[in-house]
Amino acid sequence: MKHLLSTADLSKEEAVGLLDTAAQMAATQSREIKKLPTLRGRTVVNLFFEDSTRTRISFETAAKRLSADVINFSAKGSSVSKGESLKDTALTLHAMGADAVVVRHWASGAPYQLAHAGWLDAAVLNAGDGMHMHPTQALLDAYTIRRHLAARGSGLAGDGGDGVGADLSGLRVAIVGDVLHSRVARANVALLRTLGAEVTLVAPPTLVPVGVGAWPCRTSYDLDATLDEWRPDAVMMLRVQRERMSGGSGSFFPSPLEYSRYYGLDARRLARLADHAIVMHPGPMNRGLEISAEAADSDKAVIVEQVANGIAVRMAALYLLMAGDSSAEGNDL
Amino acid sequence: MSSGPALPADSDPDGTTVLGASDVARALTRIAHEIVERARGVDDLVLLGIPTRGVTLARRLAERLAQIDPAFDVDARVGELDVTMYRDDLRRQPTRAVGVTRLPAAGIENRTVVLVDDVLFSGRTIRAALDALGDLGRPRAVRLACLVDRGHREVPIRPDFVGKNLPTAQNERVRVRLAEVDDVADAVVIAGRDDAAGKESAR
Numbered sequence: 001m002k003h004l005l006s007t008a009d010l011s012k013e014e015a016v017g018l019l020d021t022a023a024q025m026a027a028t029q030s031r032e033i034k035k036l037p038t039l040r041g042r043t044v045v046n047l048f049f050e051d052s053t054r055t056r057i058s059f060e061t062a063a064k065r066l067s068a069d070v071i072n073f074s075a076k077g078s079s080v081s082k083g084e085s086l087k088d089t090a091l092t093l094h095a096m097g098a099d100a101v102v103v104r105h106w107a108s109g110a111p112y113q114l115a116h117a118g119w120l121d122a123a124v125l126n127a128g129d130g131m132h133m134h135p136t137q138a139l140l141d142a143y144t145i146r147r148h149l150a151a152r153g154s155g156l157a158g159d160g161g162d163g164v165g166a167d168l169s170g171l172r173v174a175i176v177g178d179v180l181h182s183r184v185a186r187a188n189v190a191l192l193r194t195l196g197a198e199v200t201l202v203a204p205p206t207l208v209p210v211g212v213g214a215w216p217c218r219t220s221y222d223l224d225a226t227l228d229e230w231r232p233d234a235v236m237m238l239r240v241q242r243e244r245m246s247g248g249s250g251s252f253f254p255s256p257l258e259y260s261r262y263y264g265l266d267a268r269r270l271a272r273l274a275d276h277a278i279v280m281h282p283g284p285m286n287r288g289l290e291i292s293a294e295a296a297d298s299d300k301a302v303i304v305e306q307v308a309n310g311i312a313v314r315m316a317a318l319y320l321l322m323a324g325d326s327s328a329e330g331n332d333l
Numbered sequence: 334m335s336s337g338p339a340l341p342a343d344s345d346p347d348g349t350t351v352l353g354a355s356d357v358a359r360a361l362t363r364i365a366h367e368i369v370e371r372a373r374g375v376d377d378l379v380l381l382g383i384p385t386r387g388v389t390l391a392r393r394l395a396e397r398l399a400q401i402d403p404a405f406d407v408d409a410r411v412g413e414l415d416v417t418m419y420r421d422d423l424r425r426q427p428t429r430a431v432g433v434t435r436l437p438a439a440g441i442e443n444r445t446v447v448l449v450d451d452v453l454f455s456g457r458t459i460r461a462a463l464d465a466l467g468d469l470g471r472p473r474a475v476r477l478a479c480l481v482d483r484g485h486r487e488v489p490i491r492p493d494f495v496g497k498n499l500p501t502a503q504n505e506r507v508r509v510r511l512a513e514v515d516d517v518a519d520a521v522v523i524a525g526r527d528d529a530a531g532k533e534s535a536r
Binding site for chain 2: 017020021024025027028031032033035036037038066316319320323324
């Protein structure tokens with residue numbers, strides 16, 4: 001693996017390997033000294049062209065826990081706001097000797113361009129591009145699902161706790177809400193499918209993307225029927241991305257209240273979930289819109305744990321992309 | 334892997350067998366007694382194996398310690414220490430998988446920790462293990478036990494307990510095989526000796 005751009009590029013072995021590495025990273029995070037010397041002397045650049053709190057902080061924490069130097073570069077207050085192109089920004093980073101670039105961009109495909117245009121030789125990690133992909137979010141979701149539910153799936157391969165070594169086959173995941181604008185949903189559909197889980201997308205017809213029939217998942221417009229008949233093991237609520245809805249396309253649902261009635265996870269729907277089911281949300285939550293406070297704060301919710309797991313998964317991604325020399329000959333000493 | 338107990342000791346096609354199963358067993362028993370003697374009992378002893386085969390060896394040593402002194406609780410005193418993320422050669426090699434680190438229930442704080450590895454070579458693995466140990470706590474003392482010391486040290490590290498000193502050439506490979514890990518009888522094998530054999534006869 002040279003770059004982490006899309007979950008669709010990951011093989012099942014790579015994905016399980018990444019989750020297993022994340023499990024070892026998570027184990028180091030309960031120690032008194034959380035810092036590891038692994039990436040000492042290497043530089044990670046956080047290149048954020050779009051606002052982000054948790055992803056940027058999570059990547060920064062992960063890089064620092066591995067002793068890498070972190071440079072934060074956000075479009076606001078940088079030369080990008082003066083009109084610098086992505087190419088010139090990349091050449092600047094190259095000249096500064098970045099070993100890895102974590103990039104979030106409002107344009108789908110910007111990380112791919114950065115990785116393959118020959119502007120830099122650093123590893124590129126996609127931290128969310130437009131409405132395309134958010135691979136580390138999908139990986140941390142898969143890690144969280146595996147930790148809680150691997151014992152219930154049929155893909156039980158590991159002997160250790162927390163489902164190490166297992167995939168997600170036999171598990172059912174419902175992804176509910178604004179699928180149209182969601183890179184989290186796209187990244188999750190690809191990864192969960194690779195890991196063997198079944199996925200159902202639940203959304204109002206206006207928020208289902210064109211061409212969804214070609215995705216490896218089912219779609220439904222009816223949340224209640226999905227919860228009652230399909231019995232998902234994990235329910236992932238997506239944020240209603242109001243900032244992406246303000247364009248010329250107008251509104252996607254008549255009123256927030258109606259959306260909440262039909263597609264929100266409230267106490268009533270929470271009570272109908274199976275006992276073992278977990279409730280997830282990639283954050284930031286709109287409490288009262290797609291998820292009620294009862295659901296967000298219930299015992300089934302693993303939303304805060306998702307944030308903690310994000311650090312371990314990003315440490316694993318940085319380790320796997322940066323620690324080794326992929327061109328080196330094997331040495332069995 | 335065709336080496337088995339039925340075969341004569343040195344007919345292994347993968348190399349020369351220098352220690353057989355009974356040699357390994359005797360060496361471990363002696364090391365266990367030396368550990369107890371040096372520590373004057375088993376009270377503060379904790380064994381940490383370095384994956385993969387060091388973990389198995391640590392477990393076997395612990396079972397012998399429990400035979401010497403039944404007060405020694407094998408499960409609470411044996412752990413494993415993965416040193417992958419502390420290695421100094423990460424950038425020269427393909428990415429390594431990170432292994433499991435599991436501290437014994439007894440902890441390592443103020444204990445005498447015995448690191449257990451199969452082959453001691455450059456000493457760099459042990460240097461990494463000392464760094465890893467420093468991040469986990471502060472043992473009262475750290476000792477090193479290894480089944481084979483093959484020389485060629487690159488850092489100033491020496492073992493406290495050695496199963497067998499094995500003079501080797503730099504380009505030879507020493508392999509330890511253990512029943513639990515490799516599904517063959519215990520053995521220590523030197524491979525890649527073809528060119529070294531010529532040198533030896535010339536000596």
